[in-house]
Amino acid sequence: MRIENDPKLDFRDVLIRPKRSTLGSRSEVDVHRTLRFAHTGKDWTGFPLIAANMDVVGTMAMARALLRHGAMVALHKHYGPDELIAFFREPGSANAFYSLGTTQADHDKLARVHAQSPIARICLDVANGYTEKFVDTVKATRAEYPDAAIMAGNVVTGDMTEALILAGADIVKVGIGPGSVCTTRKMTGVGYPQLSAIIECADAAHGLKGLVCGDGGVTVPGDLAKGYGAGADFMMLGGMLAGHDECEGDIRYEERGGEQVPVAMTFYGMSSDTAMKRYSGGVATYRASEGKTVEVPYRGPVEGTMQELMGGVRSAMTYIGAVRLKEMPKRTTFIMVGSQLNTVFGS
Known part of the structure; x- marks a missing residue:
């Protein structure tokens, strides 16, 4: 047993310090990025937000809606093969990740769908990305689908981020326990503060030309900005996108x-x-x-929420003088705080 004494931080523990800037308006910033997938050599351009592969949020309807904003969706695992084949034949469906786990049935279904509708993006998703079986699954999937961008996780440390990238992942999904409806930390005592996890995993990934996706913990648009400032190439949202027309919840x-x-x-x-x-x-x-x-409260179309999320990021960029989203990590200075919000009239 050992204890690490250096602070590990969550989104709520910091604010972004403003900096002098020549920008005059939020309209002058570009929230889109062009990112290269290391193992395929292919570029992707868009707003680097991904709806989580939860069956309420990671829907085909959500994929169609977020396409208008240049964002993506990781589809949930429970669509049938015929539904997936039809969807991936649609124009614009390349903004969706096909999600699966490590079972043979999962991979047999992927092979069947891919044979009818080639899959460009794959999300290998397990709760615990620290097992040798998972690393082997990433290797095997990379060998079988060399032209697909692969996102794999979840992990929260630099060593496993490196291991997954070397095994064939283009994007490593970062986060254990930060989600609004996740009780892993309560039930197991295992986890890692999300901001520090993103910072450390991004540092490890970028040294190998890999990418990271911060998965979970975003409760307000400002957390999204903090994630990008911490070095996340993509950010994944679940609860922030729940409650909309494009979801499949009761x-x-x-x-x-x-x-x-x-x-x-x-x-x-x-x-x-x-x-x-x-x-x-x-x-x-x-x-x-x-x-x-x-x-969660019913919130109508996701369009309004996307406007808030993208608007919050634009405003954050303006405060620190980042003309392009990729500049945020270089322009971001986090300051540790005891509190963030004045809640005298509610949160």
């Missing part, structure tokens, strides 16, 4: 003025009782639930 209605009005939508973690009952017949006897089920 909707609760209330009667108002004689009409049934949507007021809330179900949102749950993919290791929750709800998810495991839906897809696995219940929680296996050798494990415990590591997610929760909640209701």
